[in-house]
Amino acid sequence: MPVDEVIPYARPLTPSARLGESAAKAQATFRAAARRKKWMNLLVIHVALVCICAGFILPLAWMISTSLKTNKEAMLFPPKMVPIPPNWKSYPNVINHERVDFPLFARNTVIVAGLAVVGTTFVSAFVAYGFAKVKFRGRGLLFAMMLSTMMIPFPVIMVSQFLLFRWLDVHTPIQFLGTFKPLWLPWWFGTAFNIFLLRQFFMSIPDELSEAARIDGCSDFGIFWRIILPLARPALACVALFTFMHHWNDFLGPLIYLQDPQQYTLALGLQQLQGTQGATTEWNILMAGSVLVVLPVIVLFFLTQRTFIQGIATTGLK
């Protein structure tokens, strides 16, 4: 059923003048039937997709709808589908919440994500150049090792990584626990996922370019800096984007490493809006908070759609 549409395979032959009238007629009916079948197919696909998309959009719509209700309206059952008139107050109420400092959390998140983005984009590109453009023995092995570290889920190494930072806390003058450092510092050594993505891109840049520069007396770092990096701008944007999103969404890292609520990121802060210790959850406030966390990601996606989708396709396939 579905691949039918991919190729226009079933096009009936044009009736030639030599064909008898009955044959031409039969062909006409055949063509009409084929067209009808095609229309039916199209209709079925559209109906299916509209229903599925409605299902996918419903949770988001419900989040927005609830965020525009008063607390009283949110507690109604059966619920009011569309809040008219909308209660916009949930949003200022979240931003000026007595317990949860959203603007501060947003600032914290941007600092952590920003530091990680700056470091990982440059360093990952640097390492990716080594994997893509320098030939040496053992490169394949190191690359395979790097790929396997990409697979290790964070919860598996979080215990010892935490203990490592604790050890560094005790044995070096620098404080790690209770600061942002454990969240961004590891990213400054390049991240397997980003190195991989950039390496795939660098491989597609023809070597003639770097060879020409080399003949002109350019060093390897010069080639990396002046030729590869400028050409790789889309891939760098992609890496920056994914890293930013990762830190925007990250919950477990901040949960382990941040102690002072003044340092919380948005992901942690949102959880603080949940009713704690007997206090009932104010759903309209919680949903307004969720909108504020989700919205920047969606806006960012629409601004960078192409980069985004290409990045996913690259890392998922090759």
Add this chain to the structure above:
Amino acid sequence: MSKQTGGSAARAGTTEWGDIGKGLFFLSPWMFGFLLFTMTPIIMTVYFSLSEYSVLEPPVYVGLQNYRDLLSDKWFGNAMLNTAQYAAMALPGGLLVSLGLALLLNQPIRGQAAYRTIIFLPSLVPVTASSMIWLWLFNTKLGLLNFGLAKIGLPAVGWLTNPSVALPALAFMSLWGVGYTVVIYLAGLQDVPKELYEAAEIDGATGLRRLWNVTIPMISPVIFFNLIMAIIGVFRVFEMPYIMTNGGPARATQFIAMYVYDNSFLYVRMGYASAMALIQLLIVLALTGIAFWSSSRWVHYQGK
């Protein structure tokens, strides 16, 4: 995969080692980070898993005691089982839904871009936010889902309060985020050579047979790769149960990542938690090995 080589042939092989100095120069940041933030923790995990460690006092070597305790710890078994059961529900479901959606969205129809965007959007939602949204949808008294059930005359379901429903409910919720996988499948579908469909057409293969005999085999590497990634991914499931159910009701949604977290940061049994982490690491490495081994096989016969 790893055998591909960049650089021109002319410069390679000046010595047997190639440009080893230059190579290591470029790789050095990653190698340092790898040793510090990946290898050291792994070695530490091995060491701590053989000791009792409450952070406040130095670790005491206890041999394999932690592993023996794990065998008789019913909550560890429970967490592993929950994780496995979740995987058994969410993975096949996710595969069918994402593949089905990819096939639908691959049709050259009007509004294709809009449909694709809508399906993809939910996978962008940060997991903290999606947990909040679904907590609200699943709410027994006020939730939209139970309102829908009431509309068609069905009784309310305790989505997150009934121990036998909670885990399937979370698996169902995970389907909302398939958009990411759909994009990967869509990219895979683009790579299927058109000639194959034409050949199948000449041989008289119809829609479903073409799907089964051409499309599925051609994208099977992508399917397999995604499946392995998804299996590894269940060891990452933490936020959803932590925020929505805190492992409850009756520990029915306590995933392994949560149990490791509880043991290390709540009960401060770092040694015990390390033993659990190490077991997971071995499972993950084995799965990764399978993924690599299989990739070398299919990359070959696809002629890439």
